[in-house]
Amino acid sequence: MTDVTVADEAMPEASARQEGRARRRAARGAAAEPADRPGLARRLVRGWVPPLLLALVLIGVWYYVSLVALRPEKRFLLPPPHEIFTEGFADPRVRADILEATWVTTKAAMLGLAIAVVLGSGLVVLMAQASWVRRSFYPWIVVLQTIPTLAMVPVIGFWFGYSLAPRVTVCVIITMFPLVINPLQGMLGASRGLHDLMTLGGANRLTRLIQLQIPAALPDFFTGLQSAAGLSVVGATVGDFFFGRGEIGLGLLISKYTQRLESAPMLAVVFSTCVLGVLVFLAFGALGRRVVGRWSEAWGAR
């Protein structure tokens, strides 16, 4: 607390910069801003056209490799894109397999994510209370993040078997990092001035936590949640793949089709996994915008 005061007074340039920023902000004014927002149509074009064009190019390359570059007897390695649908999704057996596996994977991913949110948020709250708690946990959270999935899966299987619980455990471990690091940053980033204000108002720890630190952490929490959501699908799929037994999720299904050299259904599962990941990412993004988008600039407030 005291160091900050000294630093403030010792660095006139820094505070001058801040004032400049504040003045610019003030000068921009409030009412004028919505006007220089590009129209919805233009934003859609700018956001969707470039990636779609790139996708078209890549699909073109894919067709070229599959139909021209590969000799017919090698074509099974990379069937042309449309076969993923004609021989993959269009086949009722494959479709049923994929739907079933998607449900298994989604279940493990979301359950793992939910548990990680609860554990992670609890840990963040504790870590924000005292620096010794923070210092004790921080390095281990980082270590947790560096364990390769490949290394942890057999161990978890060894301890917990191969049912739902170990898959969920893998997801929890994989998604924990962004669910701790991001909100912690937000929580510790609550402005010093607001902390002073709470002190002046005689706020206790709980009030400070609820009224200042948690709201301040929300934008970063949702950023972490969004990456964790994507990771949870990866975790559920990869865990499944390495466990190699138990209920068939997307990971196991991929290895099943791989072993049978059924490349079109295999790619259909890969495609489904990507779609699931993207959907989850978008869904949690929408949730974030819905909760904090009104005021957080990082979440679209203008």
Added chain:
Amino acid sequence: MVRPLVQFERVERTFGSVRALAPCDLSVQRGELVSIVGPSGCGKSTLLRLASNLDKPTGGRIRFATDSVGYVFQDPTLMPWRTVRGNAELLGRLAGMSRREARAAAEAALATVGLADFADHLPRQLSGGMRMRVSLARSLVINPEVFLFDEPFGALDEITRGRLNLVLLDLFAQRRFAGLFVTHSVEEAVFLSTRVVVMSARPGRIVAEFEVPFDLPRRLDLRYTPEFAQLAGKVATALEEAS
């Protein structure tokens, strides 16, 4: 004699090896608005933090005759997730007002600073001057006996600043709190206060004090009278000698 609400007796503050504030005597009574001018780094903000009890002196002592303190920071320091009304209610709620009382007090305070129509806006939708007013309204809600201002209008343009100076003087005329106003503008210091204190830097100490004789209410054109210019000139000279 009236007992001062805040009284500094040989107050010192050092940060490690840095002496931010040399022994310093200062007192503020009800109905006094004391401006503190000084070069940057002279310990003005330190002095305010001490006066608000956010920081403790390393030497000497501070007597408080009240614990009702309002503090307007250099930045508006608003919660971006709360509406203007929500921000204004904060200190009232913390002081133990009921939801209804805090809301009524917040709305009254917002009306006082001319923001009644913006209660449902979010801070990011307001201009810098308006945000500063919200900040002011937030402290008004608890009707503090001691009011501290840390260069609150320093980042604003001249016109907004003049207008907010008038808002502040108006409040002072009505409520007669004890005020400490830190600024680095001599003109603002003389215009706003009943007394001007000049500080020097490294270590910060009080080098001169000037009584400001002008009656309340004051008008902005007071700043262009010869009497005002003369006093401002004296303060400026003292400030120059201090730097």
